[in-house]
Amino acid sequence: MSSDHHPAVMRGSGRPASPYWNPYLAGIGLGLVLLAAFVLVGRGLGASGAFSSTVAWLVNLVAPAHAQSNEYLQGYLGDGTTHPLKAWLVFEVLGVMAGALFSALLAGRARIAVEKGPRVSTVLRLLCAFAGGILMAFGAHLARGCTSGQALTGGALLNVGSWAFMLMVFVGGYSVAWFMRWQWR
Amino acid sequence: MAPFYKYGFFGDEMSLILAFVLGTGFGFFLERAGFGSARKLAAQFYLYDMSVFKVMFTAIVTAMLGVTYLGWLGWLDLSLVYLVPTHLVPQIVGGLVLGVGFVVGGYCPGTSVASLATGRIDGFVYAFGIGAGTLVYAEVYPWIKGFVNSNGMGQVTLPEVFDLPWGLVVFAVVLIAVAGFSAATLVERRFGDEA
């Protein structure tokens, strides 16, 4: 029914990309991975923390004094005995890259492209992506987690803050969606 | 008895290897669902494709039922599974900001990683934006620290706050999810042909 189950033909190869999975099956797969994380390591999945570790590490490379005097970055640098990138979420996010690439290659969906609607220029779309990323970083830090770390993980554990957060993500998204529709359709 | 890591069945190094393996599964299913594409993700907010809602809630219900049953069997100690502390007001504000960022940029952190790994330039730029935002956040953190840490409720779950049995809340969430899925499918039918 919805056209998105038949994504665009892979550029250059002519091989049509496979349709996406039934969302419920993908969801069950995702849920089982999350459950495995609970059982094996006693924590859920995440993503934004890996960005924080990476940023802390980069700042520490460029301006060590500044990084160590910054209360927030310091938290991700630790006491210097372990490398800042030797963090659980960093490894997890590397895995996300590998898993996503594997799936995309299998389905013929891996290609260099910009995801956008037909009515928006590439430059504008990329500017929006950048701005969205900045907002996302603020939101995720205020909320102590992003859609993976808070909504997904905390949702499954019936965490109070996570459910409040999840609800507000949809409220926030729907409230500005109308003004951003030129980007997508 | 699980969680295995917290009972000391394996060490830090092994936990990092597991992080990679679990991440691989996470990324695989994200991409399978189509979440490497900003258009597919943003469609959630234009009501013609509710996959984000469906995938997310299916995953939540699956994992929630999983922990419930494993806990019931006495195999998983839920008190050792890390729970992000609740700070209601900052989390509500954070959720709003994040929702706006989601629609403006088209991704969330996890999905942007999946998209940049599959060659999407916008996903890469988005991830770069998250990095820049983190940098700015780190600079302003001293000024907003008080707000971020306000309203602390500790690690609390819905059954505790509303004083309901865990099982009842689980059942309610399942019912709401299933009803939501039917509603979402109806909504998709209504808005799906508008394009």
Added chain:
Amino acid sequence: MKLPALTTNQKLATVAVVLGALALFSVPHRGPVVTLDTRELALIVDKEVDHVTPSELAAWIVQGRSDYRLIDLRAESDYAAYHIPTAENVTVAALPEFPFLRTEKIVLYSDGGIHAAQAWMLMQAQGYRAVYTVLGGLEGWKDDVLYPALPAQASGVERARFERAAALSRFFGGEPRAEGGTVAPLPMGLPKLAAPVSSGAVSPVAPRKKKKEGC
């Protein structure tokens, strides 16, 4: 073409609802009679994962960590005279009724280690799993944190460690003892109860642990 896909979804939904309904019965009533997994407990005791050393605890307090609750099990009068900063007073008798959350990390201490260890077992019996005791109790806190001693003929490493311990000691109002202890021997008085509140500016130790677990 649509129909079979829909049936899969309906089947999945049915399974979810049935599992959800069964989950209604999932939390068994916890009576006063409990069964303990003795082997698991023995493993925990054997592996000593139920301990927090006084220095670890001190570092947590300095960092202002709030992901645990520190419980002083002694009598109220003792608590009033001195307690480890940030501790709450819950006597052993009051422990079973105290409204802890099962998701909370609970750190117990008493004068020595015995009361805390017994209370630890009580908590285990009630199904609290994230319970820890302060190694050596308040005595350990005095020896390791408040009045750390520098051994005679200390090596460079020991000296460096002592410097850090000394800073921590002063932070908590104690007094480090260098070279054979020119200060009065133990047992010594406890510092007056001017509980230092952790504030980032004066923290004598850098935060040791990385931010963890959250997204």
